[in-house]
Amino acid sequence: MRSMGLHARLISLTPLLALALLLIGTAGIVAICPPGTQRVAIEALIKLLVVVGSYIFIGNSGVLSFGHVSFMAVGAYVAAWLVIAPETKELMLPGLPAFLMQAHWAPAVGVLAGGIAASAFAFFVGLPLARLNGISASIGSFAVLAVVNAVFSNWTSVTGGQGSLYGLPSYAGLWTILPWALAALCVAWIYQQSRFGLRLRGAREDEVAAQSIGVNIWRERLIAFVISAFFVGVAGAFYGYFLGVIAARAFYLQMTFITIAMLVVGGLTSLWGAVLGVLTITLLGEVLRHAERGVDLGPLSFGAHPGLQELGLAALMLIILIYRPRGLTGGREIPVVGAFWQPKKLIGSRSEP
Amino acid sequence: MTLTLQYAVDALNVGGLYAMMALGIGLIFGIMRLINFAHGELVMVGGYAMLLLVQLPGPLVLALSLIVVIVLALGMERLAFRPLREAAPSTLLVASFALSYFLQNFFVLVFGARPVPFAFASELSTNFEIGHIRIVLLQVVSMTLTILALVGLTALLKRTSIGVQLRAASQDFRAAKLCGVRANSVIAFAFAISGSLAWIVSLIYSAQIGQLSPAMGVRPVVIGFVATILGGLGSLVGAVLGGFLVGALSVTLEATLSLQLRPFKEAVLFALVFLVLLLRPQGLIAVRALKERV
Numbered sequence: 263m264r265s266m267g268l269h270a271r272l273i274s275l276t277p278l279l280a281l282a283l284l285l286i287g288t289a290g291i292v293a294i295c296p297p298g299t300q301r302v303a304i305e306a307l308i309k310l311l312v313v314v315g316s317y318i319f320i321g322n323s324g325v326l327s328f329g330h331v332s333f334m335a336v337g338a339y340v341a342a343w344l345v346i347a348p349e350t351k352e353l354m355l356p357g358l359p360a361f362l363m364q365a366h367w368a369p370a371v372g373v374l375a376g377g378i379a380a381s382a383f384a385f386f387v388g389l390p391l392a393r394l395n396g397i398s399a400s401i402g403s404f405a406v407l408a409v410v411n412a413v414f415s416n417w418t419s420v421t422g423g424q425g426s427l428y429g430l431p432s433y434a435g436l437w438t439i440l441p442w443a444l445a446a447l448c449v450a451w452i453y454q455q456s457r458f459g460l461r462l463r464g465a466r467e468d469e470v471a472a473q474s475i476g477v478n479i480w481r482e483r484l485i486a487f488v489i490s491a492f493f494v495g496v497a498g499a500f501y502g503y504f505l506g507v508i509a510a511r512a513f514y515l516q517m518t519f520i521t522i523a524m525l526v527v528g529g530l531t532s533l534w535g536a537v538l539g540v541l542t543i544t545l546l547g548e549v550l551r552h553a554e555r556g557v558d559l560g561p562l563s564f565g566a567h568p569g570l571q572e573l574g575l576a577a578l579m580l581i582i583l584i585y586r587p588r589g590l591t592g593g594r595e596i597p598v599v600g601a602f603w604q605p606k607k608l609i610g611s612r613s614e615p
Numbered sequence: 616m617t618l619t620l621q622y623a624v625d626a627l628n629v630g631g632l633y634a635m636m637a638l639g640i641g642l643i644f645g646i647m648r649l650i651n652f653a654h655g656e657l658v659m660v661g662g663y664a665m666l667l668l669v670q671l672p673g674p675l676v677l678a679l680s681l682i683v684v685i686v687l688a689l690g691m692e693r694l695a696f697r698p699l700r701e702a703a704p705s706t707l708l709v710a711s712f713a714l715s716y717f718l719q720n721f722f723v724l725v726f727g728a729r730p731v732p733f734a735f736a737s738e739l740s741t742n743f744e745i746g747h748i749r750i751v752l753l754q755v756v757s758m759t760l761t762i763l764a765l766v767g768l769t770a771l772l773k774r775t776s777i778g779v780q781l782r783a784a785s786q787d788f789r790a791a792k793l794c795g796v797r798a799n800s801v802i803a804f805a806f807a808i809s810g811s812l813a814w815i816v817s818l819i820y821s822a823q824i825g826q827l828s829p830a831m832g833v834r835p836v837v838i839g840f841v842a843t844i845l846g847g848l849g850s851l852v853g854a855v856l857g858g859f860l861v862g863a864l865s866v867t868l869e870a871t872l873s874l875q876l877r878p879f880k881e882a883v884l885f886a887l888v889f890l891v892l893l894l895r896p897q898g899l900i901a902v903r904a905l906k907e908r909v
Contacts, residue, residue, distance in 0.1 A: 326705040390893045397650065397704040401844060402892045408837065408885040416878035515833070519716050526709055569723030576717035583710045584698045 277595040278451040281537055282444055285310075289440050300436065306544040307439045308500050310537065312517075313524045314446040315493030317536040319486045320525060322459055324466030325396070328518055329387070329403030332410035333491040335513035336383045337376030337498030339414060342427055342508055345372035350429040357419025369433035373442070373499040380495020381488050388491075392483035395469070407518065415510035427508040434504035442500070446493045450533050458485055466531075523579045529589020534596040542590065543575060550574040617747045622866050628754045630862020631761030632819055634855045636839030637846060638768070639812035641854035642805050644843065645785030648704040652711040653691060654839065655832025656718040657684050657810055661817030662827045663722065665735045676735070681814050688810030689803055697799075715832075722829035730828035735821065757819040764815055765855065768808065772851070777804050785849065844888050847898025856899055
């Protein structure tokens with residue numbers, strides 16, 4: 263990377279800028295829309311944070327993690343413990359340790375703490391998990407998700423158990439989440455171009471070859487895992503604020519499915535894929551949600567169809583997997599650079615070999 | 616003493632169910648390196664098929680619902696997994712995850728998400744006692760079915776030509792193909808068997824829980840995963856052992872954990888999966904063909 267000229271460096275930033283502008287532009291348009299649309303956009307933005315966060319690990323390492331939603335749960339609960347008013351906590355969560363019981367932090371600090379807690383959790387889980395390859399890693403991460411879910415949904419005195427946790431501030435808004443989403447994009451972009459990202463991507467393409475030139479795959483995976491968990495934890499904290507009421511079941515298979523579908527549909531191996539996946543699935547989800555309520559098409563009238571939204575998403579995901587296994591983007595970054603100028607010696611700034 | 620014996624009976628029963636689940640998953644994994652998340656939906660569809668056919672005479676219900684499940688299993692293979700046969704195992708896993716989600720929500724669309732009370736042959740839940748041990752008729756039936764299924768499957772795999780081909784394919788798929796094993800028919804055969812096993816589970820499981828719901832397949836399939844991993848992915852004997860082991864474990868945990876800790880049973884099982892993956896990733900019974908070659 264050091265050999266890159268300033269010009270090349272600037273050019274390598276254009277896809278990132280394009281993504282950031284896309285995001286800011288969309289947020290600007292949504293800001294003048296009715297509250298219903300805004301709520302959809304806020305949820306999409308939170309999912310973008312989850313997906314970009316997951317992408318930092320999954321996209322660069324090629325290891326499919328089913329466990330990232332557990333980082334969301336950690337982020338959401340840690341933020342809730344720190345932010346909910348002490349009086350409310352005494353009623354709902356009698357088992358909280360004194361320090362957490364008295365905490366009454368600002369929501370923004372809670373978000374940060376959620377991210378840090380998720381990172382710390384990811385570090386300890388990742389120590390062993392990063393050793394696993396391929397399908398064992400997927401199942402191992404799934405086991406983490408299941409354990410976290412079982413603990414959060416049953417440790418009633420600390421998490422509210424099967425019931426729900428309320429009293430969260432309504433802090434999740436377009437303009438509070440957008441900076442985080444932009445930060446996630448920047449970190450993901452910088453990481454994938456850094457030596458760490460390149461080593462991990464090398465290991466993704468050929469494990470043995472990467473090891474033979476001295477790449478410590480375990481270490482690289484762990485680094486990506488911890489960074490990745492931070493943003494997913496932040497997203498979890500926001501999701502808690504967004505819902506207003508937290509229950510452990512919000513962070514299980516359904517959320518895992520949707521976020522993985524977003525990654526797969528967009529394309530696992532590019533940042534542009536992560537963003538495009540979130541956009542596509544959100545739009546499709548909205549269209550199907552309206553269809554779910556019932557449509558009148560002349561002689562054909564359909565009643566309300568609960569489940570249609572999920573059915574459509576699953577079908578789309580299967581079709582993409584079969585006919586376009588590298589996702590809508592085909593694993594490429596946003597095609598801005600090529601349109602104006604094709605860089606000649608830009609090793610490492612493109613995901614394609 | 617009686618208590619221990621009672622636990623043993625329970626453990627064998629639960630274990631038998633898990634073993635069949637694990638076998639259904641392990642069979643497909645051995646051949647295709649596919650962890651079939653949608654195996655649980657075969658169980659679910661079996662239950663709903665019995666519900667729809669319940670007006671017919673008993674044996675006909677059984678036969679027709681079995682056919683429905685097998686057809687679905689074959690359809691899954693043909694439409695979703697065959698086009699992906701060359702794909703990476705994690706892609707296959709995601710595809711089966713999507714398929715499972717698709718089927719669940721299809722049933723939500725048609726039947727609604729609420730559980731429907733239903734038990735095929737409810738007279739199975741009668742109790743009787745043999746020397747202070749409480750036995751439910753259903754347990755006897757499910758034990759018998761489990762034993763029959765295991766014996767039948769062993770005979771099928773050891774004695775018939777297609778069974779031998781299947782075992783060969785699960786040891787080394789490429790070498791088996793080179794020896795003239797037809798990939799499509801062996802894989803279809805495996806899916807048909809896997810479907811039949813799921814059907815037996817759905818017969819017993821729906822009678823146990825007394826209701827049907829689109830998401831009913833998730834729990835058994837997740838426990839089935841645990842069993843397959845403990846036993847060793849790809850090994851059929853391992854899958855059966857793993858199933859009984861998980862059964863014994865969950866009954867032991869149920870008996871020894873205090874009332875407060877009991878809900879954490881699942882957490883313990885999955886923590887165990889995590890440990891096994893780390894300490895003995897090949898499981899109880901290692902499969903040599905699974906070693907990654909360079």
